[in-house]
Amino acid sequence: MYAGKARAYTNIALIKYWGKKDEQLILPMNSSLSLTLDAFYTETSVYFGEALTEDTFFLDGKKQDLKQTAKISKFLDLVRQQQNISLFAKVESQNFVPTAAGLASSASGLAALAGACSVALNLHLSKTELSRLARRGSGSACRSIFGGFSEWQKGDSNQNSFAQQIPSNKWEDELAMVFVLVDDGVKDISSRDGMRRTVETSSFYSGWLETIDTDLETAKQAILEKDFIRLGEVTEANGLRMHGTTLAAVPPFTYWSPESLNVMQLVRTARQQGLPCYFTMDAGPNVKILVEKKNVTALTQFLAEHLSEKQLITAYAGPEIALIPLERLEEK
Numbered sequence: 429m430y431a432g433k434a435r436a437y438t439n440i441a442l443i444k445y446w447g448k449k450d451e452q453l454i455l456p457m458n459s460s461l462s463l464t465l466d467a468f469y470t471e472t473s474v475y476f477g478e479a480l481t482e483d484t485f486f487l488d489g490k491k492q493d494l495k496q497t498a499k500i501s502k503f504l505d506l507v508r509q510q511q512n513i514s515l516f517a518k519v520e521s522q523n524f525v526p527t528a529a530g531l532a533s534s535a536s537g538l539a540a541l542a543g544a545c546s547v548a549l550n551l552h553l554s555k556t557e558l559s560r561l562a563r564r565g566s567g568s569a570c571r572s573i574f575g576g577f578s579e580w581q582k583g584d585s586n587q588n589s590f591a592q593q594i595p596s597n598k599w600e601d602e603l604a605m606v607f608v609l610v611d612d613g614v615k616d617i618s619s620r621d622g623m624r625r626t627v628e629t630s631s632f633y634s635g636w637l638e639t640i641d642t643d644l645e646t647a648k649q650a651i652l653e654k655d656f657i658r659l660g661e662v663t664e665a666n667g668l669r670m671h672g673t674t675l676a677a678v679p680p681f682t683y684w685s686p687e688s689l690n691v692m693q694l695v696r697t698a699r700q701q702g703l704p705c706y707f708t709m710d711a712g713p714n715v716k717i718l719v720e721k722k723n724v725t726a727l728t729q730f731l732a733e734h735l736s737e738k739q740l741i742t743a744y745a746g747p748e749i750a751l752i753p754l755e756r757l758e759e760k
């Protein structure tokens with residue numbers, strides 16, 4: 429039995445990945461930049477064994493159906509092919525993040541799976557190699573290999589499309605992200621399907637591609653200069669543009685709910701009252717608010733006047749992936 433375990437943290441993109449140019453290899457249309465967070469993560473164990481007769485996938489203790497298991501098998505096939513082995517596997521995963529709710533469970537989930545496979549099969553991968561592998565499971569997962577700020581350079585081949593940590597002089601330690609949970613149920617349109625429909629049909633998609641390089645440069649410069657206002661403004665504008673593309677898709681769709689709009693307005697009001705904070709959203713109705721650590725209390729107090737405190741979760745910059753050695757696994 430080859431066994432391995434990993435813990436990976438979610439990341440939220442400040443400059444979004446939205447659209448693939450190669451569905452098979454998961455090569456993105458654009459580069460992206462994210463912050464890895466400490467509040468949400470996935471722990472995954474993988475066991476490859478001679479005695480196993482099929483792949484099985486347990487998520488939060490529940491055996492998953494054929495469709496979910498097939499996604500895992502597809503990823504395991506890639507690893508098996510690369511390593512020239514044919515053993516089936518049992519995958520046990522625990523999400524400390526709501527699944528498929530736009531809170532990046534696919535990022536932490538697939539990064540943890542890639543990490544667990546690499547431990548189980550003793551692959552000794554560099555962070556770059558691990559990022560490349562995680563990318564094949566879910567694009568955003570390639571960024572969860574790293575702590576702090578991470579940039580996924582789009583590349584144009586399997587070899588040169590991976591994430592890396594970007595220099596920040598540890599500025600991330602002064603930042604926070606407040607999650608406003610509007611709905612943690614499973615969304616109707618996955619990010620994968622949403623971005624595919626947008627690339628194929630949205631007349632606004634070309635506008636997205638035209639502005640993305642400038643947004644990325646602005647964000648990187650803001651990080652270097654520790655310029656919070658600049659980073660916040662470009663984060664909010666970039667997220668809004670991503671969501672704008674979905675409105676022109678055929679058929680059109682949106683991940684926003686009335687509650688999301690309400691929270692966006694609250695963020696604008698907080699800003700007008702002199703509290704610097706900026707929102708971003710992913711493929712789901714929940715809103716994430718970028719704020720400096722020193723202003724977290726002021727922001728959460730302001731939000732709590734209008735929302736239930738139970739809806740608010742504060743996250744800080746999270747660490748890189750943890751690969752958990754076999755000895756420790758056996759101790760458990």
Ligand code: ADP
Nearest residue numbers: 470521527528529530531532533534537618619
């Ligand atoms: P999210 O916003 O949560 O990332 P997505 O629709 O992008 O939502 O991705 C959700 C999908 O990610 C799930 O349907 C499942 O296929 C996969 N996923 C989530 N958690 C895990 C996990 N722990 N292990 C493997 N795959 C996972």
Ligand code: DP6
Nearest residue numbers: 441444445566567568619620710711
């Ligand atoms: C809106 O990485 O979940 O969160 O590569 O198809 O698995 P696949 O998509 P996924 O998409 C994430 C989209 C996003 C923006 C981002 O995280 O950059």
